[in-house]
Amino acid sequence: MDGRSPVRVLIVTGGHDFEREPFFEMFRSFEGITFVEVQHPDAHARLTPEAARGYDVIVLYDMWQPISEESKAAFVKLLRSGKGLVALHHSLASYQLWDEYRNIIGGRWYTEKWRQNGVERPPSTFQHDVQFKVHIVDKKHPVTRGMQDFNIRDETYGNFEVLPKVKPLLTTDEPTSNRVIAWTHTYGRSRVVYIQLGHDHYAYENPNYRRLVLQAIRWVAGR
Ligand SMILES: [Zn+2]
Structure with missing residues (x-):
């Protein structure tokens, strides 16, 4: 691949409703990106090293639970070989019963009680329509480069797990939210x-969110 050809994105959806039209309008607004959507239950067939060969980046916007051992192994193999993941x-909150998914993402939102360092934690929480301020941790990181702290109206999540190995990108002081709300790490050869x-x-529709998602896609693609 070179720096000029479009980044080819596979967007995985299913298992959770969302506003389809404005969501895909965001992706249509991105220059230098082509994308295809795949919905569960058809997604796992595309998340294999062979089937995903035509894509540079996988974007997960699904919330799905059932996954076969074969599909787990194929997804891990795909990432170990190097495929950008946003x-x-x-x-x-996907794959609550699959431990390795938590290592792939770098955290987990829990539907049930969970344990952290031997301490029992209540289930994770959510709060809709919160107006809050987002802080950029590292303005030199390619994903957040050129961005300033910004305000957003969005849903917050609380009491979810963030693994110590990740590098925080965004934080917030909003009390209904975890402090770290975006991060990066590597899994196998994948960003x-x-x-x-x-x-x-x-x-x-928030220009800061659009920039964040676009810069994340470019960075995991190695651009
Ligand atoms: Zn939501």
């Missing part, structure tokens, strides 16, 4: 970005 918003933001059109 996980958005409710994808943090991974998780962004908690992105419930509905208030996020999709």
Whole structure:
């Protein structure tokens, strides 16, 4: 690949409703990106090294639970071989019973009680339509380069797990939210970005959110 050909994105959806039209309008607004959507239950067939060969980046915007051992192995193999991954918003709650998914994303939103360092934690929380301020941790990182702290109206998540290995990109002091709300890490040979933001059109239409998602896609693609 070179720096001029479009980044080819596979967007995975299913298992959670969203405002389709403004969501895909955001992707249509991105220069240098082509995208295709695949919905569960058809997505796992595309998340294999062979089937995903035509894509540079996988964007997860699904919230899905059932997955076969074969599909788990294929997805891990795909990432180990190097395929950019951007996980958005409710994808943090997928595959509650698959431990390795938490390592792939770098955290988990829990539907049930969970344990952290031997301490029992209550289930994770959510709050709709919160107006809050987002802080950029590192303005030199390619995903947040050129961005300033910004305001957004969006859904917050609280009491979710963030693994110590990740590098925080965004934080907030909003009390209904975890402090770290976006991060990056590597899984196998793949770059991974998780962004908690992105419930509905208030996020999709926010120019800061658009820039964040686009810069994340470019960075995980190695551009
Ligand atoms: Zn949501």
